[in-house]
Amino acid sequence: MNYDEMMKKVSGKEILSRRDALKMMALSPVAASVLASAGAPAALDASASNAKGRVVIVGGGAGALMVLARLRRALSRPDITIIAPNEKHIYQPGQIFVAAGEYAPEDIIFDNTGYIGDDTTWIKDEVSSFDPDKNKLTTKAGKVVEYDYLVVATGAQYHYEHIQGLTVDMIGKNGISSVYLNDLAAGTAEGGTITRNWFLELKEAAKTSTPRVLCTQPSTPLKCGGVPQKILYLSDDFLRLDELTASFTFATAGEKLFSIPEIDEAIQKVQQGYGNITNKFGHDLIAIDPEKKVATFLHKYEEQGKYDEEFKEYEMIDKEEHVMIEYDFIHISPPTTAxxxxxxxxxxxxxxxxxxxxxxxRITLQHRRYKNVYGIGDVCGIPIAKTGGSARHQAPVVVQNLIAVMEGKVPKGEYDGYTVCPLKTSYGEIIMAEFNYDGLAPSFSLDPAKPRWIWWAFDLYLLKPMYRYLMLNGLM
Ligand SMILES: Cc1cc2nc3c(=O)[nH]c(=O)nc-3n(C[C@H](O)[C@H](O)[C@H](O)COP(=O)(O)OP(=O)(O)OC[C@H]3O[C@@H](n4cnc5c(N)ncnc54)[C@H](O)[C@@H]3O)c2cc1C
Known part of the structure; x- marks a missing residue:
């Protein structure tokens, strides 16, 4: 089905025509520059600082490249080393659009070399250990690197192996999928393609039966925590576009659909519109039997105990049990750590x-104990969602504060916790959930809880070029 056919099928929705979409793409540099000035903190002036010192950046993803670009511009004599294994850069948000059939797998893989200038030393390796008391680290190849200032941007690590019975090579077989799957060091992102095939297999199955689909969310933090629900709604709508259906279960270790009440309420309405989704809250996937197609969850809940006369309320008792759920198709979001x-x-x-x-x-992004160390992106242990949008707002703060420390000044840059989750509620519509430490933080004066075609068009057509040409170059 081509774009126009698909859009026509989404009956009764305000949708974007191909002509309008192309117009938006043509306008993208203009839109990008307008958006660059909206909401994102400004870059430091070029070569504004004569500060000296050996800066080492660890990581080669979104956060690392944003900081590198800004530091190279801000320092008159940069002495920067980047330690990153990857010559290829994955635009990870695009893995969703590969799954949805909107991008080809190669659309989301860029060359990293263009972002790392000749004035930067690039060690193509991974760090195996940090020794911040001695201002040094060691790479996997055994090289010891000393620094004066360190920026840690190593992202997050998946742990599919924490789910008993699951190994990575099972993903893509027997109805198991995970859009997250990628190998950033190798520059590959199979999760999108595997989940695309999963969508197609699901549709084939729905032609002759009502498949049972299970989408899971773990108890750990996740890269872009909205991803499990993006897959839930897109796969459901993918069937609906052909007037097919399945029975969907969203099993999450969390207790609600979204942490921000306004967005949570909006998603509940989205789910009511589908009418075939059951939520299982407090359910953490701990084991899977791929042959029998049974998933086991640790279900944590509270049970009402005795009435407490003293406090005039019931005692609540923590309980847990194992719950087994049969499925035909399962989408797994992996437990994640640094x-x-x-x-x-x-x-x-x-x-x-x-x-x-x-x-x-969480405000200055300076290490709380090692003052010459900063963090950016998913690796940071701060109470906000792990997204590229967070990294974009953190980069200018990290650079401003790092240079202040290099100049012997007090770091004054403040990160307000901005993050963004473009929650795909159906083909053609997105709830653009922008929030910070204090709650909703929309960049535009539009009701942020409403699914809109404009955000779909923005995400699909504008965000990738903005990410590639502006954000990674530290220009927004
Ligand atoms: C499926 C999916 C959908 C997403 N959707 C969105 C979205 O819609 N919007 C959004 O804003 N964000 C989204 N994200 C999240 C976004 O991609 C990440 O938050 C962002 O990439 C974080 O940047 P980072 O630099 O912290 O980590 P990454 O970009 O993941 O980069 C980490 C880097 O560190 C390197 N590294 C790892 N270990 C070491 C080591 N020991 N030594 C040296 N280097 C190391 C890696 O090779 C990699 O280069 C999504 C992510 C996924 C997977």
Whole structure:
């Protein structure tokens, strides 16, 4: 089905014609520059600082490249080393559009080399251990690198192996999918293609039966925590476009659909519109039997106990049980931690809910104990969603504060916790959930809880070129 046919099928919706979409694409540099000035903190002036010192950036993803570009511009004599294994850069948000059939797999893979200039030393390796007390680190190949200032941008690490019975090579077989799957070091992103095939197999099955579809969300933080629901709604709508259906279960370790009440309420309405989705809250996937197609969850819940005369309320007792759910198709979102080198280092939070993630101050992004260390992106142990949108707003703060420290000044840049989840509620519509530490933070004066075609068009046609040409070059 081509674009226009698909859009025509979405009856009764305000939709974008191909002509309008193309117009928007042509306008994208203009729109991008307008958007660049909306909401994102400004870049530092070119070569504004004569600060000196050896800066090492660890990682080669969104956060690392944004900081690198801004630092190269802001320092008159940059002395920067980047330690990153990947010559290819994955536009990870695009994995969803590959699954949806809107992008080809190659559309989301860029060359990393263009972002790392000749004035930067590039060590194509991974860090195996950090020694922040001695201002040095060691790479997997055994190279010891000393620094004066360190920026940690190593992202997050999947743990499919934490689900008993599951190995990565099972994903893509027997009705199992995971759009998240990628190997950033190798520059590959199979999750999109595997989930595309999963959509197609699901549609074939729905022609002769009512398949049972299970979408899961773990108890750990996730890259873009809206992804499990994006797959839920897109796969449901993918069937609906051909007047087919299935029975969908969303099993999440969480207790609600979205952390922001206004968005949570809007999603409940979206689900009512589908009419074939059952939510299982407090359900954490712990095991899978791929042959029998049974998933086992640890279900945590509270049970009402005795009435407490003293406090005039019922005692609530924590309970847990194992719940088994049969499925025909399962989409798994993996348990996630920081990468091993961070988890096992003194740089990580040593206790608390962020244990294992980088211990940075949530406003300044400076390490709370090692003041010459900064963090950006998914690795940060701060109470906000892990998205590229967060990294975009963190980059100018990290650079401003790092340069302040290099100049012997007090870091004054503040990150307000901005993040964004473009929640695809159907083909052609997105709820653009922008929020920060204080709650909703929309960039535009539109009701943020409403699914809109304009956000679909923006995400599908504008965001990728903006990411590739502006954000990664530190221009927005
Ligand atoms: C399916 C999917 C959909 C998403 N959708 C959205 C969305 O719609 N909107 C949005 O804003 N965000 C979205 N995200 C999240 C977004 O991609 C990430 O938040 C963003 O890439 C984080 O940037 P980062 O630099 O922290 O980590 P990454 O971009 O993941 O980069 C980490 C880098 O560190 C390197 N690395 C890892 N370990 C080491 C080591 N030991 N030594 C050296 N280098 C190392 C890796 O090779 C990689 O280059 C999505 C992600 C996925 C997977």
């Amino acid at each position: 990468v091993d080198a961070v988890v096992n280092s003194p740089l990580a939070w040593q206790k608390g809910t962020a244990k294992g993630w980088l211990e940075v101050d």
